[in-house]
Amino acid sequence: MARGVNKVILIGNLGQDPETRYTPNGNAVVNLNLATDESYKDRQTGQMVPRTEWHRVVLFGKVAEVAGQYLRKGSKVYIEGRLQTRKWQGQDGQDRYTTEVVVDMNGQMQMLDSRGDSGMGQGSAPAGRPQSSGYGGGQPSQGAPAQSSAPSGGYSQPSQGSMPEPVDDFDDDIPF
Amino acid sequence: MARGVNKVILIGNLGQDPETRYTPNGNAVVNLNLATDESYKDRQTGQMVPRTEWHRVVLFGKVAEVAGQYLRKGSKVYIEGRLQTRKWQGQDGQDRYTTEVVVDMNGQMQMLDSRGDSGMGQGSAPAGRPQSSGYGGGQPSQGAPAQSSAPSGGYSQPSQGSMPEPVDDFDDDIPF
Amino acid sequence: MARGVNKVILIGNLGQDPETRYTPNGNAVVNLNLATDESYKDRQTGQMVPRTEWHRVVLFGKVAEVAGQYLRKGSKVYIEGRLQTRKWQGQDGQDRYTTEVVVDMNGQMQMLDSRGDSGMGQGSAPAGRPQSSGYGGGQPSQGAPAQSSAPSGGYSQPSQGSMPEPVDDFDDDIPF
Amino acid sequence: MARGVNKVILIGNLGQDPETRYTPNGNAVVNLNLATDESYKDRQTGQMVPRTEWHRVVLFGKVAEVAGQYLRKGSKVYIEGRLQTRKWQGQDGQDRYTTEVVVDMNGQMQMLDSRGDSGMGQGSAPAGRPQSSGYGGGQPSQGAPAQSSAPSGGYSQPSQGSMPEPVDDFDDDIPF
DNA sequence: TTTT
DNA sequence: TTTT
Numbered sequence: 001m002a003r004g005v006n007k008v009i010l011i012g013n014l015g016q017d018p019e020t021r022y023t024p025n026g027n028a029v030v031n032l033n034l035a036t037d038e039s040y041k042d043r044q045t046g047q048m049v050p051r052t053e054w055h056r057v058v059l060f061g062k063v064a065e066v067a068g069q070y071l072r073k074g075s076k077v078y079i080e081g082r083l084q085t086r087k088w089q090g091q092d093g094q095d096r097y098t099t100e101v102v103v104d105m106n107g108q109m110q111m112l113d114s115r116g117d118s119g120m121g122q123g124s125a126p127a128g129r130p131q132s133s134g135y136g137g138g139q140p141s142q143g144a145p146a147q148s149s150a151p152s153g154g155y156s157q158p159s160q161g162s163m164p165e166p167v168d169d170f171d172d173d174i175p176f
Numbered sequence: 177m178a179r180g181v182n183k184v185i186l187i188g189n190l191g192q193d194p195e196t197r198y199t200p201n202g203n204a205v206v207n208l209n210l211a212t213d214e215s216y217k218d219r220q221t222g223q224m225v226p227r228t229e230w231h232r233v234v235l236f237g238k239v240a241e242v243a244g245q246y247l248r249k250g251s252k253v254y255i256e257g258r259l260q261t262r263k264w265q266g267q268d269g270q271d272r273y274t275t276e277v278v279v280d281m282n283g284q285m286q287m288l289d290s291r292g293d294s295g296m297g298q299g300s301a302p303a304g305r306p307q308s309s310g311y312g313g314g315q316p317s318q319g320a321p322a323q324s325s326a327p328s329g330g331y332s333q334p335s336q337g338s339m340p341e342p343v344d345d346f347d348d349d350i351p352f
Numbered sequence: 353m354a355r356g357v358n359k360v361i362l363i364g365n366l367g368q369d370p371e372t373r374y375t376p377n378g379n380a381v382v383n384l385n386l387a388t389d390e391s392y393k394d395r396q397t398g399q400m401v402p403r404t405e406w407h408r409v410v411l412f413g414k415v416a417e418v419a420g421q422y423l424r425k426g427s428k429v430y431i432e433g434r435l436q437t438r439k440w441q442g443q444d445g446q447d448r449y450t451t452e453v454v455v456d457m458n459g460q461m462q463m464l465d466s467r468g469d470s471g472m473g474q475g476s477a478p479a480g481r482p483q484s485s486g487y488g489g490g491q492p493s494q495g496a497p498a499q500s501s502a503p504s505g506g507y508s509q510p511s512q513g514s515m516p517e518p519v520d521d522f523d524d525d526i527p528f
Numbered sequence: 529m530a531r532g533v534n535k536v537i538l539i540g541n542l543g544q545d546p547e548t549r550y551t552p553n554g555n556a557v558v559n560l561n562l563a564t565d566e567s568y569k570d571r572q573t574g575q576m577v578p579r580t581e582w583h584r585v586v587l588f589g590k591v592a593e594v595a596g597q598y599l600r601k602g603s604k605v606y607i608e609g610r611l612q613t614r615k616w617q618g619q620d621g622q623d624r625y626t627t628e629v630v631v632d633m634n635g636q637m638q639m640l641d642s643r644g645d646s647g648m649g650q651g652s653a654p655a656g657r658p659q660s661s662g663y664g665g666g667q668p669s670q671g672a673p674a675q676s677s678a679p680s681g682g683y684s685q686p687s688q689g690s691m692p693e694p695v696d697d698f699d700d701d702i703p704f
Numbered sequence: 705t706t707t708t
Numbered sequence: 709t710t711t712t
Contacts, residue, residue, distance in 0.1 A: 003708055004188045004212035005430060005462060006229055008259065009537065011181035011606060011638065036180035038258075053182055053260060076640070078357060078539060078606075082214075083184065083259075084229060085275070092268060099261070099275030110357060110539065112604070112640050181606060181638060185361065187430060187462065191705030211706045230705075250706060252464070254363060254430075254533060286363065286533060288428070288464050290712085356564035357539035358581055360611065364532045367709030387710045388532035390610075405534055405612060406709075426710060434566075435536065435611075436581060437627070444620060451613070451627030466708085531712055 008101045010055060010079040011112065012036035020068040028064040032057040032071065034079065034101075057081065059103040067109055078110035079103060182258040184277045186231060187288065188212035190251045196244040204240040208233040208247065210255065210277075233257065235279040243285055254286035255279060360453045362407060362431040363464065364388035372420040380416040384409040384423065386431065386453075409433065411455040419461055430462035431455060534610040536629045538583055539640065540564035542603045548596040556592040560585040560599065562607065562629075585609065587631040595637055606638035607631060 015033040022028055034055045039048045057079055059067050071077060081103035090096045103109055191209040198204055210231045215224045233255055235243050247253060257279035266272045279285055367385040374380060386407045391400045409431055411419050423429060433455035442448045455461055543561040550556055562583045567576045585607055587595050599605060609631035618624045631637055 003462065004214060005186060005254075005432075005460070006188075006212040006214060006231075007185040007432075009181060009183040009185075010259075011640075013180075036182040038180060038182060053258070055182075055259060055261075076642075078181075080357075080359075082229070083186075083212075083231060083275075083277075085231075090270075092270075094266075094268075096272065097274070099259075101259075108357070110355065112539075114604075114642065179638065181608075181636070183608075187464075189706040189708095191707095209705065213707065228706080252466075252707075256533075256535075284533070286531065288363075290428075290466065356541075356566060357537060357606075358564040358566060358583075359537040361535040361537075362533060362611075364534075365710040365712095367711095385709065388534040388611075389711065390532060390534060404710080405610070407534075407611060407613075428711075430533075434581070435538075435564075435583060435627075435629075437583075442622075444622075446618075446620075448624065449626070451611075453611075 006082040008079070008081050008083055010034060010036055010057070010101065012055070012077065012079075014071055014073050014075045014077065015054065016073045018068050018071050020064070027061065028059075028068055030059040030064040030068045032059070032067065032077075032079075034077065055079075056098065056100045057103060058100045059107075059109060061105055063103055063105075063107065063109045070111060076112040078108070078112055080108040082107065184255070184257050184259055186210060186212055186233070186255040186277065188231070188253065188255075190247055190249050190253065191230065192249045194244050194247050196240070203237065204235075204244055206235040206240040206244045208235070208243065208253075208255075210253065231255075232274065232276045233279060234276045235283075235285060237281055239279055239281075239283065239285045246287060252288040254284070254288055256284040258283065358434040360431070360433050360435055362386060362388055362409070362453065364407070364429065364431075366423055366425050366427045366429065367406065368425045370420050370423050372416075379413065380411075380420055382411040382416040382420045384411070384419065384429075384431075386429065407431075408450065408452045409455060410452050411459075411461060413457055415455055415457075415459065415461045422463060428464040430460070430464055432460040434459065536607070536609050536611055538562060538564055538585070538607040538629065540583070540605065540607075542599055542601050542605065543582065544601045546596050546599050548592070555589065556587075556596055558587045558592040558596045560587070560595065560605075560607075562605065583607075584626065584628040585631060586628045587635075587637060589633055591631055591633075591635065591637045598639060604640040606636070606640055608636040610635065 012034045015035050019031040020028055021031075032055075034057050036053050036055065037050060038053070039050045041047070042049045067077075079101060081101040083099060084102045085097050085099045088096050088098065188210040191211050195207040196204055197207075208231075210233050212229050212231065213226060214229070215226045217223070218225045243253075255277060257277040259275060260278045261273050261275045264272050264274065364386040367387050371383040372380055373382075384407075386409050388405050388407065389402060390405070391402045393399070394401045419429075431453060433453040435451060436454045437449050437451045440448050440450065540562040543563050547559040548556055549558075560583075562585050564581050564583065565578060566581070567578045569575070570577045595605075607629060609629040611627060612630045613625050613627045616624050616626065
């Protein structure tokens with residue numbers, strides 16, 4: 001049924017609140033910006049140097065709902081998914097590629113904070129999601145992680161921003 | 177020493193021969209284009225649909241030498257590495273990002289073909305490595321890999337091509 | 353839904369043909385003895401020393417059927433499952449424990465041999481499994497796998513052998 | 529250098545404080561009893577049933593020292609290691625097998641509690657840890673994990689207990 | 705661009 | 709008991 005293996009395992013912290021979107025069918029699609037911290041020994045200096053890597057994570061289905069509801073900026077989380085590279089068009093008409101870690105029903109998401117005291121919240125209401133205007137409004141995610149100029153994958157609401165041109169032509173469920 | 181986890185596990189086949197480059201220090205750096213095949217059930221049709229995902233893999237150190245020497249187009253391989261996103265400048269001066277699976281001394285590479293009967297070779301001498309002039313000579317790897325407009329990471333030889341502007345400012349070992 | 357992670361990833365070769373059994377409900381349960389080979393540097397001698405580790409793998413459901421049908425002694429295989437330790441009673445009435453790698457619908461099995469040229473077959477019919485005398489008859493599997501004195505988990509046919517006392521009290525499906 | 533893969537990834541909580549021992553060379557060897565919690569759907573009742581699996585984890589080297597110093601009963605931890613089955617002699621002279629997850633310099637251990645507020649410590653003051661009343665004080669971890677009767681692998685101090693007969697014949701470092 |  |  002499958003002739004290959006494509007698996008990603010991450011433990012890190014969210015750089016910002018999750019972004020929740022919905023497919024036309026009402027299914028949640030959640031984007032996370034996840035930082036994994038490591039340190040490595042610089043060969044020149046012999047010093048340990050911290051290295052932070054930012055990952056774009058996209059969750060679908062039930063795990064997306066849980067992530068959207070309970071995770072917050074700063075939350076520590078375990079992610080198991082698969083690598084996927086999407087092609088999209090830049091505003092200049094050129095092809096761009098964004099690689100994401102996709103978590104669907106074959107993946108896994110585990111919250112690693114004790115009692116859901118995940119991040120610090122700082123204004124980002126943890127439940128009920130009141131926060132006025134909603135996601136994506138105003139400045140595009142100011143605590144901006146890598147690849148921030150990439151579109152969120154076409155699962156987005158009507159993109160009122162100029163570019164980089166989300167695909168946004170979903171007339172149905174995402175097909176997996 | 178590390179406060180996060182960043183791990184990728186792949187099993188797939190090479191879409192082309194490995195590309196070997198060297199750092200100024202003489203260390204091998206090898207790029208692979210690896211295809212992982214899966215299939216998923218299309219929700220619309222109920223049919224199983226094949227899905228091929230292409231991955232950019234970069235190997236360093238000893239594992240790079242082995243990969244460069246024994247892997248060929250078509251080779252089946254197990255890869256364990258970490259995700260890393262590089263920023264580079266497009267010819268239009270805009271930032272681009274490329275995500276790669278980095279395999280260094282903390283990663284792993286396993287050849288999964290029996291007896292090194294990996295690919296077919298087809299002009300690319302699989303054993304003994306005669307091919308005098310070596311890699312990268314002449315045209316810069318015309319069998320362009322996925323995201324081919326991305327530079328190969330600055331580990332490349334003096335890039336005589338116009339763009340997409342390799343970074344190529346390494347005066348020493350890559351620092352990990 | 354889960355508050356932990358329990359994952360095993362193996363690539364190795366079968367030490368013998370798979371052992372297929374059936375639950376009262378007719379579901380296949382397959383046992384594998386899988387060898388993983390590594391080598392490590394002996395601190396005393398500085399020499400690389402090969403190390404073979406043997407694993408008991410138990411597959412359920414569809415993946416079990418595929419394994420039973422296509423894998424043979426010598427087959428190379430990728431396994432993704434979870435660790436599980438079973439308690440059983442030795443013939444002396446004492447508790448024993450056997451740890452297995454369980455592969456169910458949440459796990460994965462990938463055959464890594466090209467074209468099913470896996471093992472050698474050597475009399476072990478690949479399909480239909482006629483071989484009258486075969487497994488489980490008479491002496492309790494004399495081609496003894498690791499931890500051979502452990503029962504095969506109660507998924508076995510009526511165990512006529514004396515001991516080590518399989519549990520064998522399944523009146524239904526295994527519950528996962 | 530290796531022709532197989534043998535990898536275990538666990539996230540769980542310690543059932544008791546770590547047990548630290550030392551090799552004759554003064555290297556730390558730490559044993560953990562780690563519980564991973566999952567839940568699965570019972571096919572009979574359709575109910576989600578919790579399932580706790582206990583794992584024996586053995587750490588060597590630097591990671592052992594960190595584990596021994598900072599982990600406590602209740603600590604949440606990420607473990608990456610390899611499976612290893614040891615043979616030992618029961619008091620009845622019979623062979624027994626214990627499967628452990630070995631974490632050495634090729635493995636990884638990550639503490640997942642915020643700020644080292646891991647467990648409760650119960651008398652074994654780690655460092656800085658005042659631990660007022662503490663969890664589970666009194667009897668040392670009465671919720672004894674699986675395989676508790678297995679010897680700790682010969683890395684133990686002179687075993688004054690009668691059985692199950694630790695091997696304890698190490699005259700040097702463990703060889704990996 | 706691979707593989708089955 | 710496998711494999712290279």
